[in-house]
Amino acid sequence: MSASEIPKQQILERLGELPSLPSVYHRAREAMDDPNGSVETLAQIIGSDPAMASRLLRVANSALYGLPAKVDSVWRALTIIGMGETRSLILSTAVVTAFRDMPLGAVSMRSFWEHSIACGIAARTLARRMSLDNPERLYLVGLLHDIGRLCLFILEPAAMSTVLQAHRERQGQLHEIERQIFSTDHAEIGAALLARWSIPPAYCTAAQAHHDVMSPESTTVETALTHVADIIVNSLRIGTSGSRWVPVLDDTAWRMTRLAPSDLPDIVETTIGTTRDVTSAFLEQ
Amino acid sequence: MRLDDITTGMLLAKDVCDPNGNPLIRAGTIVTGRHIRALKSWGIGEIAIQSDAPPPAMAPRDPAELAELKAMLDVQFSLSNPEHPAMRALYDICLERALSQR
Numbered sequence: 001m002s003a004s005e006i007p008k009q010q011i012l013e014r015l016g017e018l019p020s021l022p023s024v025y026h027r028a029r030e031a032m033d034d035p036n037g038s039v040e041t042l043a044q045i046i047g048s049d050p051a052m053a054s055r056l057l058r059v060a061n062s063a064l065y066g067l068p069a070k071v072d073s074v075w076r077a078l079t080i081i082g083m084g085e086t087r088s089l090i091l092s093t094a095v096v097t098a099f100r101d102m103p104l105g106a107v108s109m110r111s112f113w114e115h116s117i118a119c120g121i122a123a124r125t126l127a128r129r130m131s132l133d134n135p136e137r138l139y140l141v142g143l144l145h146d147i148g149r150l151c152l153f154i155l156e157p158a159a160m161s162t163v164l165q166a167h168r169e170r171q172g173q174l175h176e177i178e179r180q181i182f183s184t185d186h187a188e189i190g191a192a193l194l195a196r197w198s199i200p201p202a203y204c205t206a207a208q209a210h211h212d213v214m215s216p217e218s219t220t221v222e223t224a225l226t227h228v229a230d231i232i233v234n235s236l237r238i239g240t241s242g243s244r245w246v247p248v249l250d251d252t253a254w255r256m257t258r259l260a261p262s263d264l265p266d267i268v269e270t271t272i273g274t275t276r277d278v279t280s281a282f283l284e285q
Numbered sequence: 286m287r288l289d290d291i292t293t294g295m296l297l298a299k300d301v302c303d304p305n306g307n308p309l310i311r312a313g314t315i316v317t318g319r320h321i322r323a324l325k326s327w328g329i330g331e332i333a334i335q336s337d338a339p340p341p342a343m344a345p346r347d348p349a350e351l352a353e354l355k356a357m358l359d360v361q362f363s364l365s366n367p368e369h370p371a372m373r374a375l376y377d378i379c380l381e382r383a384l385s386q387r
Contacts, residue, residue: 170363170364172364231365231372231375235361235362235372235378236375236378236379236382237361244361245360245363245364245365246364246372246375247364248364248365249366249371251369254369259371261370261371261373261374264374264375265319265374265378266319268375268378269319
């Protein structure tokens with residue numbers, strides 16, 4: 001394999017060819033950024049797109065939030081979930097829906113999102129276990145961490161099948177082989193796409209660095225938790241974003257979680273127990 | 286039976302449900318330490334136990350089957366760092382799950 005067959009710049013320039021987020025997302029975001037905005041206005045905006053509204057209600061009623069009773073109005077769902085979570089719910093619904101019907105080739109879209117959702121749930125479970133503030137944000141970090149792989153599958157399908165083949169033959173981890181072929185990897189491409197979508201920098205950093213945990217000083221807790229969640233989910237083989245073999249667990253990231261190996265069975269149980277229902281809520285009719 | 290009297294390995298006779306009637310643990314589940322801790326945290330004080338529950342026993346494993354599963358997992362973990370304590374724990378969880386699904 002010759003190095004850098006496809007230059008990074010070429011891929012970055014083609015990010016515009018990927019599906020864009022629906023207009024309802026942008027309108028909802030404006031309403032959420034408006035200091036005078038209200039939940040009523042936001043619910044009206046979402047209600048103007050029936051597909052988005054019904055998908056959002058399905059996800060709101062899934063095991064992701066564990067609401068005590070079923071909600072059947074967008075306004076009520078947003079009120080119960082709260083503004084911070086609403087942002088994440090709208091963005092994740094918009095992203096999954098935008099890519100849902102794209103052909104991927106080697107990996108099924110369901111399998112890809114199942115992996116991503118499981119990573120989000122595992123990261124959130126780890127954050128709760130660590131008693132971090134606002135553990136819900138970790139769900140979105142985990143959900144989006146491999147989005148760059150989706151870009152590569154869609155934009156460079158032929159090169160990606162070569163990468164997958166080499167990985168299957170255990171020539172190396174998937175992201176290492178990506179770097180040989182593309183002079184970049186899904187982590188960097190994903191961070192670029194998230195930045196293009198104006199997603200807050202913490203999410204971009206975690207996507208960019210989830211395979212490159214450095215020292216505790218230079219590593220954010222989001223990055224460390226995403227890394228550990230990815231290892232857990234790859235071990236359990238809940239869906240896949242292409243990787244077949246379990247990556248190396250970085251000890252710095254593991255120590256940042258302050259967990260003991262004996263904490264893992266509960267985390268695994270919660271992750272498995274929640275993922276299937278949430279995946280169905282996002283993807284099924 | 287009161288939660289204080291429950292020991293691991295007992296067989297659950299009825300679904301344990303939350304106040305809305307959604308099942309939390311299904312009837313027929315063998316109670317583990319994790320279940321007991323969860324029940325305590327949910328504030329559930331009593332559950333129905335099947336009186337003729339079989340004594341807990343590890344089902345005897347075919348050594349060839351075990352070796353086959355381990356060989357599969359060894360390949361799956363071969364590019365990682367299986368000597369790390371957390372990876373060892375994950376390996377064991379995967380093995381346990383694979384065995385329970387046979």
